[in-house]
Amino acid sequence: MPELLQPVILGEGAPGRRGVVIPEPAVAAPELAEVLPASMLRREAPALPQQSELETVRHYLRLSQLNHAIDKGFYPLGSCTMKYNPKVNEWAARLDGMANIHPYQPESQLQGALEIMHDLQQWLCAITGLERCSLQPAAGAHGELTGILMIKAYHQHRGDARRTRVLVPDSAHGTNPATAAVAGFEVVTVASDGRGLVDLADLKSKLDDRVAALMLTNPNTLGLFEEDILEIQEAVHAAGGLLYYDGANFNAILGTVRPGDMGFDVVHLNLHKTFSTPHGGGGPGSGPVVVGKALEPFLPVPIVVRDASGTYRLESDRPLTIGRVKAFFGNFGMHVRAYAYILAHGAEGLAQVSRDAVLNANYLKANLKEAFEMPHAQPCMHEFVMSGSRQKAKGCNTLLMGKRLIDFGIHPPTIYFPLIVPEAMMIEPTETESKETLDRFVTAMHTIAREVDETPEVVQQAPHTTPIKRVDEVLAARKPVLRWRP
Amino acid sequence: MTYAYLPHTPADRAAMLDSIGVSSMDALLSHIPKALREVRLDLPRPHAEAEIQQRLARLAARNVSASQQASFVGAGVTHRYRPAAVDQIASRSEFYTAYTPYQPEVSQGTLQAIFEFQSMICELTGMDVANASMYDGSTAVAEAALMAVRVTNRPRVLVCGSVHPEYEAVTRTYAQGPGLVIDSLPTRADATDVAAVKAALTPDTSALIVQVPGVLGTVADLAGLADVVHAAGALLVVVADPIALGVLEAPGRWGADLVVGEAQGLGNAMSLGGPHVGYMACRDAHVRQLPGRICGMSQDAEGRPCFTLTLQTREQHIRREKAASNICTNQALNALFSTIHLALLGPEGLRDVARTSALRAHHLADRLTRLPGCRLAHPESPFLSEFVLTSPVPATQLRDALLARGILAGLPLDTWWPERTHDLLIAVTEMNAPEELEALVAGIAAVVSAQGGQRSQEAVHA
Numbered sequence: 033m034p035e036l037l038q039p040v041i042l043g044e045g046a047p048g049r050r051g052v053v054i055p056e057p058a059v060a061a062p063e064l065a066e067v068l069p070a071s072m073l074r075r076e077a078p079a080l081p082q083q084s085e086l087e088t089v090r091h092y093l094r095l096s097q098l099n100h101a102i103d104k105g106f107y108p109l110g111s112c113t114m115k116y117n118p119k120v121n122e123w124a125a126r127l128d129g130m131a132n133i134h135p136y137q138p139e140s141q142l143q144g145a146l147e148i149m150h151d152l153q154q155w156l157c158a159i160t161g162l163e164r165c166s167l168q169p170a171a172g173a174h175g176e177l178t179g180i181l182m183i184k185a186y187h188q189h190r191g192d193a194r195r196t197r198v199l200v201p202d203s204a205h206g207t208n209p210a211t212a213a214v215a216g217f218e219v220v221t222v223a224s225d226g227r228g229l230v231d232l233a234d235l236k237s238k239l240d241d242r243v244a245a246l247m248l249t250n251p252n253t254l255g256l257f258e259e260d261i262l263e264i265q266e267a268v269h270a271a272g273g274l275l276y277y278d279g280a281n282f283n284a285i286l287g288t289v290r291p292g293d294m295g296f297d298v299v300h301l302n303l304h305k306t307f308s309t310p311h312g313g314g315g316p317g318s319g320p321v322v323v324g325k326a327l328e329p330f331l332p333v334p335i336v337v338r339d340a341s342g343t344y345r346l347e348s349d350r351p352l353t354i355g356r357v358k359a360f361f362g363n364f365g366m367h368v369r370a371y372a373y374i375l376a377h378g379a380e381g382l383a384q385v386s387r388d389a390v391l392n393a394n395y396l397k398a399n400l401k402e403a404f405e406m407p408h409a410q411p412c413m414h415e416f417v418m419s420g421s422r423q424k425a426k427g428c429n430t431l432l433m434g435k436r437l438i439d440f441g442i443h444p445p446t447i448y449f450p451l452i453v454p455e456a457m458m459i460e461p462t463e464t465e466s467k468e469t470l471d472r473f474v475t476a477m478h479t480i481a482r483e484v485d486e487t488p489e490v491v492q493q494a495p496h497t498t499p500i501k502r503v504d505e506v507l508a509a510r511k512p513v514l515r516w517r518p
Numbered sequence: 519m520t521y522a523y524l525p526h527t528p529a530d531r532a533a534m535l536d537s538i539g540v541s542s543m544d545a546l547l548s549h550i551p552k553a554l555r556e557v558r559l560d561l562p563r564p565h566a567e568a569e570i571q572q573r574l575a576r577l578a579a580r581n582v583s584a585s586q587q588a589s590f591v592g593a594g595v596t597h598r599y600r601p602a603a604v605d606q607i608a609s610r611s612e613f614y615t616a617y618t619p620y621q622p623e624v625s626q627g628t629l630q631a632i633f634e635f636q637s638m639i640c641e642l643t644g645m646d647v648a649n650a651s652m653y654d655g656s657t658a659v660a661e662a663a664l665m666a667v668r669v670t671n672r673p674r675v676l677v678c679g680s681v682h683p684e685y686e687a688v689t690r691t692y693a694q695g696p697g698l699v700i701d702s703l704p705t706r707a708d709a710t711d712v713a714a715v716k717a718a719l720t721p722d723t724s725a726l727i728v729q730v731p732g733v734l735g736t737v738a739d740l741a742g743l744a745d746v747v748h749a750a751g752a753l754l755v756v757v758a759d760p761i762a763l764g765v766l767e768a769p770g771r772w773g774a775d776l777v778v779g780e781a782q783g784l785g786n787a788m789s790l791g792g793p794h795v796g797y798m799a800c801r802d803a804h805v806r807q808l809p810g811r812i813c814g815m816s817q818d819a820e821g822r823p824c825f826t827l828t829l830q831t832r833e834q835h836i837r838r839e840k841a842a843s844n845i846c847t848n849q850a851l852n853a854l855f856s857t858i859h860l861a862l863l864g865p866e867g868l869r870d871v872a873r874t875s876a877l878r879a880h881h882l883a884d885r886l887t888r889l890p891g892c893r894l895a896h897p898e899s900p901f902l903s904e905f906v907l908t909s910p911v912p913a914t915q916l917r918d919a920l921l922a923r924g925i926l927a928g929l930p931l932d933t934w935w936p937e938r939t940h941d942l943l944i945a946v947t948e949m950n951a952p953e954e955l956e957a958l959v960a961g962i963a964a965v966v967s968a969q970g971g972q973r974s975q976e977a978v979h980a
Binding site for chain 1 (some may be wrong): 551553569606653656761766816845860
């Protein structure tokens with residue numbers, strides 16, 4: 033029987049071994065058994081590994097080598113904005129004065145950190161074209177929840193209790209309907225039309241005095257700019273609803289178009305997408321929210337303000353606030369990184385970021401349109417969605433082609449999303465990839481398309497070069513093994 | 519101007535536009551209404567990397583770090599030793615520049631690390647299942663409240679006074695969504711008042727949330743609590759410090775249905791309160807209601823055991839509005855920091871961290887309570903490594919006076935409760951060497967006696 037590539041560390045080692053030595057108490061004090069209730073003392077030690085430092089280091093280094101990562105190769109994962117994470121950002125967040133500070137220190141000891149947060153708030157307001165910013169949310173979905181709770185508070189404050197619905201396009205990310213539901217709203221889906229854009233007639237038929245908000249991603253998950261946005265915002269506002277901007281695709285318009293100018297009332301930004309903070313294998317993220325005048329009173333507390341003397345402080349006295357959405361002030365380490373990223377670019381550089389992101393996506397689309405089905409002909413923004421339906425008919429579906437791409441050292445695109453395109457492959461190259469890398473990707477995709485015609489078994493059995501073969505995901509769900517046991 | 523992270527030359531851009539078949543970038547963006555494309559952003563000019571370093575180093579120098587003073591502030595964020603190997607290994611590009619492991623064939627490293635994190639959390643808490651992480655302790659508590667409501671179908675949640683006030687505040691914010699009622703038990707010191715708990719439980723109560731050690735450091739005897747809560751048909755949610763669980767009984771052993779908490783102290787920098795890492799563990803029976811990502815074991819096409827994300831029908835990207843939670847990105851990298859730290863510590867190292875901190879805290883408390891007018895605010899309550907000192911000097915004044923001696927003495931409790939003007943919450947860790955404890959005792963003694971001297975002089979003049 034084949035074994036795990038690397039044993040689970042919990043079962044490893046021998047009693048008496050350890051990877052770090054802790055200082056002795058070196059004070060006169062009673063032992064814990066004398067001061068704590070007997071019922072609360074641990075009877076059996078947890079079965080943690082017992083290894084030397086080297087053995088532990090080797091274990092995790094070997095695990096790291098089993099991953100694909102941006103620093104290793106192209107990662108065109110749609111809607112995830114897998115751009116390069118600059119090294120100077122990591123340096124900055126690890127500075128002693130950034131990493132080793134406590135949220136309950138007096139403000140006088142935190143002026144540098146508060147200045148960073150204050151300036152980042154201001155810059156994100158400028159970048160979005162809105163009024164006030166809270167850096168507290170820990171991730172995109174957390175920002176969504178914050179925004180939707182503010183919208184709820186806004187309507188309640190106006191005594192408008194009938195607004196129990198949130199409209200979400202059928203192309204939206206899953207977090208949008210999930211967030212609206214968690215916030216206690218009924219989710220109503222708006223259809224997309226033949227262009228891949230919000231179906232205006234369907235939207236208007238669903239706008240009434242029960243609608244609290246429309247949640248919109250622009251460009252949408254097909255990578256298409258909602259060209260009717262000004263008409264959409266007028267209609268939603270005329271019906272008394274508010275407009276929520278999901279910033280998942282903000283890299284498409286960074287420095288070029290502002291959600292505030294489009295009429296949005298609240299935006300969340302993903303610092304871990306647009307502003308280059310690392311994805312970390314699934315977090316930490318950071319999801320600041322930026323709001324216009326209507327929602328400003330409801331922002332979570334605290335926010336950082338600068339008083340007339342130039343001193344920075346935390347402001348919590350906001351009577352209509354929805355409260356805290358997280359302990360302390362948000363993922364500060366991510367704020368530092370985003371601050372460094374904005375400094376590196378300035379206004380013109382950020383505009384160049386989005387323009388190159390759009391250029392790269394259109395370049396790939398133009399060079400793949402012969403070999404693959406393109407459901408939407410118009411120019412895309414930072415990403416595009418193509419369909420593997422032609423190849424599926426020949427026995428190689430999108431999943432298989434994605435797995436085959438791994439053999440070329442490239443991470444598969446986002447697949448089977450959005451749901452409205454069959455056999456969807458959502459491709460987002462980002463602006464940090466060179467023309468040479470994009471050309472290699474085009475060559476790889478053409479090779480795979482040829483293999484589908486000539487040697488489909490090569491695609492069907494992919495991947496061939498990975499440390500493990502295709503994983504049985506059904507088995508994992510049917511017979512869940514969710515932890516190691518002694 | 520050129521940019522280090524943007525590879526295209528003007529010639530590249532021209533060739534690519536040509537390949538697309540458009541004349542310019544503006545032509546490519548012409549479907550966006552023109553009025554929307556005319557923006558001018560008020561931002562700093564572009565900075566070279568050397569300038570970025572200089573500016574950020576200057577800003578960092580305007581903060582006082584824990585390495586520049588003796589720090590006794592805890593209250594949910596602790597200054598602990600982070601072994602050098604933790605940051606060295608977790609900072610490998612293969613870990614931190616990877617995405618969520620949706621493609622298991624190229625993500626076994628991240629997946630196995632998550633599986634190990636889940637397993638270690640289960641070992642510490644005595645629970646059956648843990649998820650891949652939550653944003654932090656506060657949101658883990660809020661999600662636990664929502665989960666208890668889903669499991670029991672009851673709309674109220676009872677929060678003990680031992681729970682961190684910011685955790686309760688976040689839970690109250692989350693409760694606004696589904697319109698839940700949060701009831702609070704006022705007892706600040708601990709939750710031993712079983713009679714009060716019993717009286718506060720209603721047929722609509724889905725859960726009792728209790729924290730151990732309590733936010734003020736106390737360790738109450740909670741052994742009988744689960745029976746009371748279960749008899750009322752509610753769940754027992756325990757908020758636990760995973761380092762304390764190196765010496766405290768696993769909550770799963772005394773009847774917890776859900777165990778959540780903050781694992782920052784395991785390998786993560788304080789970083790002004792984030793990014794940290796929340797955890798959440800439950801019984802097998804409730805796993806389908808557990809929010810967030812879960813990694814499970816499976817096998818590949820050749821029968822080799824391996825890992826993959828699983829039970830995803832709970833999650834937003836599959837279930838949309840019917841998902842158990844909206845959580846997507848969580849704190850995978852921070853969980854990795856915790857996992858490596860726990861692996862280095864092992865059971866004995868973890869116990870040592872908790873024991874050294876606790877013994878030093880008891881030594882310090884003993885010394886401080888010998889000073890004139892100083893006493894423990896909760897002398898009847900056992901504590902682990904954090905305690906409340908009541909001093910004759912207002913706590914904020916005491917804290918501020920000691921800053922000049924290079925000591926951050928603790929958290930004045932009027933930060934949370936305006937009436938507690940003379941109470942200082944003091945946290946001790948393995949980073950507070952015995953000399954630091956002596957310096958704190960000497961510092962407080964000096965401030966207290968100066969105050970006392972001033973008082974007696976005032977008395978004379980009066």
